[in-house]
Amino acid sequence: MTRKQKIIQCAINTNIIDDNLTAIGIMDLDRLKQTVKDAYDAFPENFYHTFAVKANALVSVLKSLREYGMGAEVASPGELLIALKAGYSHDSIIFDSPAKTMADLRTCIKYGISLNIDNLQELARIDALMLEFPETKSVIGFRVNPQIGSGKISSTSTATATSKFGYALADGNNKQKLIEIYKARPWLKSIHTHTGSQGCELTLMASGVYSITALAEEINSYIGHQQVVRLDIGGGLPVNFISEEVSPTFKEYADVLSEKVPLLFTNKYQVKTEFGRAIAAKNGVIVTRVEYTKNSGGRHIATTHAGAQILTRTAFLPKSWPLRVTGFLPCGEEKTSIQSEVIPTDVAGPCCFAGDLICVDQQLPKLEANDYVMVHDTGGYYFSNHFDYNSLPRIGVYAVSGDDDALIIKCIRKADTVEDVLAKMEYRE
Ligand SMILES: *Cc1c(COP(=O)(O)O)cnc(C)c1O
Numbered sequence: 001m002t003r004k005q006k007i008i009q010c011a012i013n014t015n016i017i018d019d020n021l022t023a024i025g026i027m028d029l030d031r032l033k034q035t036v037k038d039a040y041d042a043f044p045e046n047f048y049h050t051f052a053v054k055a056n057a058l059v060s061v062l063k064s065l066r067e068y069g070m071g072a073e074v075a076s077p078g079e080l081l082i083a084l085k086a087g088y089s090h091d092s093i094i095f096d097s098p099a100k101t102m103a104d105l106r107t108c109i110k111y112g113i114s115l116n117i118d119n120l121q122e123l124a125r126i127d128a129l130m131l132e133f134p135e136t137k138s139v140i141g142f143r144v145n146p147q148i149g150s151g152k153i154s155s156t157s158t159a160t161a162t163s164k165f166g167y168a169l170a171d172g173n174n175k176q177k178l179i180e181i182y183k184a185r186p187w188l189k190s191i192h193t194h195t196g197s198q199g200c201e202l203t204l205m206a207s208g209v210y211s212i213t214a215l216a217e218e219i220n221s222y223i224g225h226q227q228v229v230r231l232d233i234g235g236g237l238p239v240n241f242i243s244e245e246v247s248p249t250f251k252e253y254a255d256v257l258s259e260k261v262p263l264l265f266t267n268k269y270q271v272k273t274e275f276g277r278a279i280a281a282k283n284g285v286i287v288t289r290v291e292y293t294k295n296s297g298g299r300h301i302a303t304t305h306a307g308a309q310i311l312t313r314t315a316f317l318p319k320s321w322p323l324r325v326t327g328f329l330p331c332g333e334e335k336t337s338i339q340s341e342v343i344p345t346d347v348a349g350p351c352c353f354a355g356d357l358i359c360v361d362q363q364l365p366k367l368e369a370n371d372y373v374m375v376h377d378t379g380g381y382y383f384s385n386h387f388d389y390n391s392l393p394r395i396g397v398y399a400v401s402g403d404d405d406a407l408i409i410k411c412i413r414k415a416d417t418v419e420d421v422l423a424k425m426e427y428r429e
Pocket of ligand 1: 237
């Protein structure tokens, strides 16, 4: 029996999953720990890995990641508060939003939280704050857009010519301007790029990293000493949603990087990463119950409680964000073609629009009411990111740990009740 099968059985045995279940998220902390170890093992000691909090902003998951040795990359004041609550020290956090307010910037500079500047207007604000806090411990850099092109998914490609992110390096004489900006400000010690996420090839990511490394070298040689000491190469390692296989691995990415940008592997620079999806996705699942089934137009349809409210990307962009599902009997046994015939199936969510589907026309052992459906690889950007959590009840989240035969499962976020939701909505009256 696989670990995932054991997890579902453990959840049934402990009454976390029963015939009233709507949907829950489950994070496998042991596997998460192993994934962080894989990241550290793949890269040399001058690499420091931070976790992109937007991928899974649950305090207890973040606490675990901190214990496993990661820092935190945050992109909003809310994420900053969550990271602080999870115990991250100021010097292990980096703030990356493209829309930092003056208050956000002041907080960073005052408390020594590192940040990446997105544009020249933000630079002017930092110039003013540096006069106020000249001794700040923040490591400050520019987010550079190397403008090297798009991956397969435009909404997650951040290094296109017209991307909203960062300082456009290839426009006009922007590069020379940036070099002068660094020369005039000895406190600019870092350079950042995040080429993009799911859908970007390793070689595209590596060419973005190459651009900022070459730029750092150029700045340092123009200034005459090594002012830029840190390269923040972002996240974006894609995840395989088609099977259980981890592909690409951190090691494969490290191999491509060491071939294309060997300088990263020499200890000359401190290198920081910001992986999100590659750390979290494969270590979490959603489990939901089939409420009803029907047959429409020859298609078997299983209606569950996991749809656009927690599987938002998949519901709206199913071609870019396909997800795998597995059916389980109410007793927790995996459904196979031995017990039930395999038929073309749509697994649907509970929301009132036609596109609210987890998967379409999939060959699955026939699902019945009260079966369970496991939605794989949903540990990042799914159950922690609710579409509208002011008006929809949030689902409960559980963490499992321990050996396959001695799993321990505990609640790390309680599901909202309808009363909780109503209480939150009072301010709208
Ligand atoms: C979203 C984001 C990340 C993480 O991206 P993944 O694809 O989840 O690894 C890292 N850095 C920045 C600046 C981001 O916006």
